[in-house]
Every structure is written in structure tokens, then in C-alpha cells.
């Protein structure tokens with residue numbers, strides 16, 4: 001991954017639309033609605049944080065957020081296609097290696113992740129991801145999209161702990177089982193608090209439910 005490429009905003013929106021139309025073939029209305037909320041919401045959140053940092057490119061952040069889940073044009077379960085790999089490979093084929101990279105890294109806040117934290121992924125998918133990630137050194141765009149991604153729960157933007165509770169409810173898990181996910185999320189929050197010169201939740205209007 002040596003290139004440094006991502007599409008301009010107009011091209012990115014066309015690619016997003018193509019992915020969305022493909023997704024509409026295999027999903028119900030609710031899933032489409034959530035996909036729109038999630039991808040556009042992350043794009044906007046990433047742009048806002050990038051602007052505040054003063055050094056990240058807001059348009060690049062928006063484009064990466066918009067296309068990070070491009071691989072979800074396929075139904076991961078029904079079609080047996082790993083969205084991370086599909087997004088990565090299709091973006092590489094288009095020549096957008098910066099986006100390909102985000103399609104890969106957004107799901108793995110820790111590059112040497114523990115397979116046990118990814119029970120919904122097939123072992124061969126994880127083997128592929130380990131292999132791809134072994135030479136990747138995360139940059140602030142990787143961290144930015146990982147950070148934004150953790151705050152989206154259906155049609156809401158929520159705090160880290162609310163999101164963790166949501167995952168626990170959905171999959172019948174205990175909070176302790178998501179310790180790595182939670183620790184990584186708080187590590188990223190502390191990182192962006194620092195880069196933004198204050199509590200990033202104030203910028204994003206996220207309230208923490210006590």
C-alpha cells in the first residue's frame with residue numbers, strides 16, 4: 001500500500017451510490033436506512049473532527065468515512081462475503097489505496113487483534129486480515145474512522161459505553177467480553193481529545209449517560 005489515493009468528493013458520492021444500490025438488492029428497508037445513517041454520519045463526524053484538529057484534511061476524512069463500509073454492498077451473512085475484504089479489494093482495483101486501507105483497518109482498532117474478539121467473522125476472514133495488517137502502521141485517518149465507527153448504534157449516535165451495551169444486548173454478551181473493544185475505544189477517544197484540544201464529545205454533541 002504505497003499509493004496515496006482517494007477519489008474526489010463527487011466521484012466518492014457516485015461510488016457510494018453504486019454500493020448503496022447494490023445493497024438495496026439484498027436488504028430490507030431498515031438495513032438500508034441504517035446504512036445511509038451510518039456511512040453519511042461517519043463521513044460528517046470524521047470531517048468535523050478533522051477540521052478541529054487543524055492538520056487532517058476534512059475532505060479526505062469525509063470520503064474515507066463515506067466509503068469505509070463499501071464492502072457492505074454485499075450481505076455478509078447471506079452471500080458469505082467478508083465486507084472488509086470486498087471493500088479492500090474493490091477499492092484497490094479502482095486505484096484508491098487510501099480507501100482500501102480504511103476498508104481494512106476500520107474493523108481492527110488493534111492491528112494484532114485477538115480472534116476471540118471477532119466471533120461473528122469466519123476464521124479464514126481473520127487469517128486474511130492478520131496477513132494484510134502485518135505490515136500496516138496505523139495513521140491518524142485509520143484512527144479517525146475507527147473512532148467514529150464505534151459511536152453508531154442503529155439510527156443513533158451514542159457514547160462508547162452505550163454502544164458496548166448495545167452490542168452486548170444484540171449478541172447476548174457480557175461487558176467483560178468486550179473489554180478489548182472498550183479499551184481501544186477509550187484509547188482512541190483520549191487520542192482525539194488531545195488532538196482536538198478538549199473533549200471531542202462536546203464537539204460532537206454526544207452526552208454520556210450516567
Ligand SMILES: [Fe+2]
Pocket residue numbers: 038068069149
Ligand atoms: Fe462502519
